[in-house]
Amino acid sequence: MNITMHKNMSKLEKSIKGKALEFLVKLGADDTSPGLHIEPIHNSADRRFRTGRVDKFWRAVLFKLTGKTGTNWVIYGVYPHDDAIKLAASLKLDVNPTNGVTEITLVDKVDPDELEARLAEPADGTESETQAVAESDVVVPDTADPSMSRPRIPEADGAAQASQSGASSNVEEPQIPATFQRVPADPVFADKPLAETLGTIPDARLISELGMWKSVVSAARSCQTVDELLDRLNRMEIPDWQSDALLDLASGTSYDDVTEKLFGQADNGTDESADSSSTESPSDVEGLTRKPAGEGLEGRNEDDALIAGLRTSAAQLSFAEIEDEDELKRVAESGDFEAWRVFLHPEQRRWAQRSYNGPFRLSGGAGTGKTVVLVHRAARLAKTPAPDDGIPPRVVLTTFTRNLASELESQVSTLDSSAPRAGKLGNSGLYVSGVDQLAYEVLSSATSEELAQATAHLLGRTHIAINNRSNDSDWDRALETASADLPERARSRVFLEDEYEQIVLPNRLTSKSDYQRIKRPARGVRLSRQQRAPVWEVFEAYRVRTATNDSLSYVEVNHLAALILESRAKAVDRPTESEADRRAAYPVDHLLVDEGQDLNSGHWMFLRALVRPSRNDMFIGEDSHQRIYGNKVVLSRFGINIVGRSRRLTLNYRTTEQNLAFGLNILAGGSFSDLEDAAESVAGYRSLRTGIAPEVKGFDTLDAELEYVSSKLKDWLADCKNNPTLKPEQIAVLVRSDPGKAARRLGDYGVSVQSVGKGLIKEGTPVVMTMHRAKGTEFRNVVIMHAGSEDIPSPLNARFQPDEYSADFNLRERSLLYVAVTRARDCLVLTYPNRPSEYLIF
Ligand SMILES: Nc1ncnc2c1ncn2[C@@H]1O[C@H](COP(=O)(O)OP(=O)(O)OP(=O)(O)O)[C@@H](O)[C@H]1O
Incomplete structure (x- = not known):
């Protein structure tokens, strides 16, 4: 027996998660257990539809697939009793006839306009109604109840289209709308006519070749901006692969790349040839050669096709098979269904599994x-x-x-x-x-002998102590010993340290003559043989000094x-x-x-x-x-x-589209290269989440800025009080330097915050940290404070940069601001006294 979960399960309300997991574990152990109360619903749209009892008020919504290899349970979600019953009238599991992907669709029993209107309503709490439901009641509706407003469900005509999508002859020609725009405009979508991206691909191809629902294509065609598109896609609740494909196309990814990402070679976790990846190219550039899951497998029943369709890479954006009982227990023990753990994007899965x-x-x-x-x-x-x-x-x-x-x-x-x-x-x-x-x-x-040999080889001396670290002042002192012959361009700690790290250590140089002979590829500062002699003397002075102190730098340790x-x-x-x-x-x-x-x-x-x-x-x-x-x-x-x-x-899971666009604008002013020395690009970067635009606010004085930030924090903390799922430690204030001072100042304005340095974040209060420390973290709401020209780029650090290094220094400072803004999941606020950072002027 297999269990497959729909992504809905990662969005369960906290109060029901534990019980939902218990239900799943019981189901995994014995799906015939009477305690599960697994029951079909009369007149359900799909004969496989079942509900199961999670507790008095909550029901699991499942599909029972009986394939050749046994039963496969697809668990769609957990809903209040009444809602679960209502879903029976409309919810279906279908195989997309074009691409074989298994999808959740909605039978067209509800008037689509009415449904659309209802989907637009915010989901309201219906617990009070459902609490009145007696646990033994299993209501068998004759028709769908049009008052259903929860849960949010796929668009009705989408379902109808899924089954029509093979009928390409009726497909309309594309109507090219104006342009996709974001506010602020950004390098990925800005002013890019759909004619150049989505618009160039005929509807017929999207529908009858890619397998997209007609309703989805026409919705996309009617949108003017990417925000509008996102909003619409979110309300339609279409299969994830379709939203993903549309956004990808709209952001400029080619049709072939999109099909490869979603339908490229499936991964089965076995050792695949590495070079199938290194020479990866879209396998079906002439159009999709993949077959509907049911095709060509004689004797397979409909359920087998559905099971096969669940295992397609595109379906795995929405469905995840729980591999075995151990996996189920792991999910149960960890107590939640965090999406990242289970629902990998097909690409993520590929990179996680391939050899x-x-x-x-x-x-x-x-x-x-x-x-x-x-x-x-x-x-x-x-x-x-x-x-x-x-x-x-x-x-x-x-x-x-x-x-x-x-x-x-x-x-x-x-x-x-x-x-x-x-x-x-x-x-x-x-x-x-x-x-x-x-x-x-x-x-x-290492043994003393090993250490002695290594240090002799690297540093030209034997050095046994390994615990002390050298620091910048060692370079400053070494520089003080420099002769008058030291070229002006080499007279800086930044240059010397970099030359030592990039040339001297990797080449294991221990003598002046070797340094004078070595090739220095891609070094900004050119140095003749003669000029290198005084440079080497500074290196020697540095080495004498660190030998005296018994210290090593971190780079030397490595x-x-x-x-x-x-x-x-x-x-x-x-x-x-x-x-x-x-x-x-x-x-x-x-x-x-x-x-x-x-x-x-x-x-x-x-x-x-x-x-x-x-x-x-x-x-x-x-x-x-x-x-x-x-x-x-x-x-x-x-x-x-x-x-x-x-x-x-390229698909951003963390930030909203608005925050992402803001971050990309910061990058737009720089030119970056990757670890293979090729130009780095932001092409195709997109987010499926939409939210509010970042707020950027300038103030005449520092006090006015602090007052504003503290009032913002107070508002957010009040939200936490009203909604216990929002945690104070998920609020962060990021600064370029001195978080302790920032925390004290905010304290003066009545907000208690924690300044986080090397230690870990504690629960219960908002966090203040440097932008550097924020690397790799994420927060729900972020204020970037003091984001003005006086702090970013850091004028102090800028002063130490020789001319040849200032371009790279500026790139790093720009990146720092990008790192900071991309820590925000939902709300992003940037404040500054006087003038904004030059990187914020788009
Ligand atoms: N497949 C997924 N489904 C749902 N959430 C995901 C998925 N993949 C990643 N996430 C979430 O997106 C966020 C960013 O993921 P992650 O930290 O791995 O990104 P990253 O590329 O390493 O980011 P950064 O470079 O900014 O550190 C996390 O909250 C993570 O849980």
Whole structure:
């Protein structure tokens, strides 16, 4: 027996979640149990329709499919008793005749205009009515009750169209509406005529080839703006794949790419050829070659076709099969149905499951679910069976900071508490840790001899102490020793530190003559042989100083760890050794990296050395638009060759369309490149959520700004009081610097907030943190305070930037503001005293 859940289940009211889960667990254990009260409803639109008793007032709405391989229960949702019964009259499970995708449709028993009008009404609470319903009553309606306003259900004529969609001869020619616009205009949709995107694709193709409902296509054609389209799609509650396809097309993604994303090679979780992905191209560019699920499988009944249709990648946007009893228990134990855990986009599923012949890079805008993919993939890899040597896989999930690693850790636990865990680096199971902590772990495990060798190789001296870290002042002191010959362009800590990280350490240079000979590709500042001599003297002064202090920089720690790992592997990873020994020469089989854009040369050399070059060795999540630390690196320089194994996620799950558009406008002023040194783009970035426009407000004085922000926070806190599902810690104030001061000032205006630095967020009060600290987090409502020209870009930091670095510095500051605005799920407010940041002038 199988259980498949519809996405509705992730939106259950909190009060009923626990009981709904209990119901599911019981159903999974024995679907004949009388306690479930699973009953057909007389005259239901679909003979498979059933209700089950969750408690006195609530009923589960299910479909019972009886396929050749057994029963498959599709659980659609949990509703008050009366509503569940009413749904019987209209709800159907259908196979889309064009593409074989199983969809929820609504039988056209209700007048479509009336239904549309009702769908437009806000969902109201009907509990009081339903509370009067006696639990034993099972009402069998003769006809649909037109007063039904809850739950929200698919548009009626959509259902009719689903079954008509094969009839292409009646399809009208496209009527090209004006343009899609967003306010403020943004680089993805702005002023893009539909004639260039959606409009160029004839309705006939969308309907009879893609399988879109006619009602959906005509609704889209009548919309002028993307907000209008979103609003309409939301009210129609059409299958997710159709909304997704429309938005994708409207944002400029080609028809072929859309079909590939939704209907491309399905993943069954088995080891697919990596190169099927690296050479991925739309398999059916001439139109869809996929077959309706029922076609060509003689002897299969209708239920079999529905079951097959549920497993199509497009259907999996709305339906998720619970794989086994363990999975059901996991869902039950975790106590909720968070969508990200179960309903992956077909693309996310693909990247989480596929096998690759080498490093893979997954890029995508803020909130597109890169972390979600990494977490799913990591848990999955940790559960793969042990190879012939009997040692289960060693999987490491890492990221830039400790805080981000803690966040990953808690997501893994939420997703799958049964994934085997490793207590330390090198053990079987999944190990989650910040990258610097991993490098330190390697150094801690090294013998004195290993350390001595590595430090001699990297630094030209033996160095055994590993606990002290150097800092910026070491560079300042070293610079003070510089001779008068030091070229003006090299007279800055920013340049010297960068040259040391990008050239000296990766090339393991320990002598002036080597530095004078080395090639310095892609360095902004040109240096002749002669000019390099005084530069090297500063490096030497730095090394003498840190040797005296017994300190190492974080980058040096990573490079040393890389050297130690490389020499351990070199001793064993030879063709003459057994496969098991060669594998054991490395501490990691599968490495997954989040926030890759922020890692430096030392990190990448260390990570490359950590994992044996092999199948599924590295999987890197990154967004170059969010690079806020350090300077740009190109992976191929560190032996990490992506060569075609890279893909981009574009559907934003976090923010509203309005907040996303705002963020994209901030990016529009910069030009970014990715970890493969190719231009980074925002093409296709879109959100399916719509909300209110961000508010940007300037003030004459700082006090006026603080007064406004505190009153905003008070309003939001009042909302939390009225609605317990809204949590104060889901409100954040983000600042460029000094969150402690901002928190104190807000306190002076009567709002109690917590200033969060390295520690974790506590429940109960709004959060104040820096924009840097906010990386990787998300909040319901966000105020970006002091977003004025005096703070962003940071004038203090700007002062230290040599000319050659100022363009990159500005990009990072721009990215910082983009990171900050994309933390907001719902409400976004930006305030500033005097003049706004230059990045806010669109
Ligand atoms: N398939 C999904 N269904 C529902 N929610 C999802 C899905 N994928 C991701 N999300 C949600 O979207 C939000 C952003 O996801 P995630 O943090 O993985 O994105 P990201 O690309 O790593 O973002 P960032 O780069 O900004 O850190 C999270 O709240 C996550 O739970």
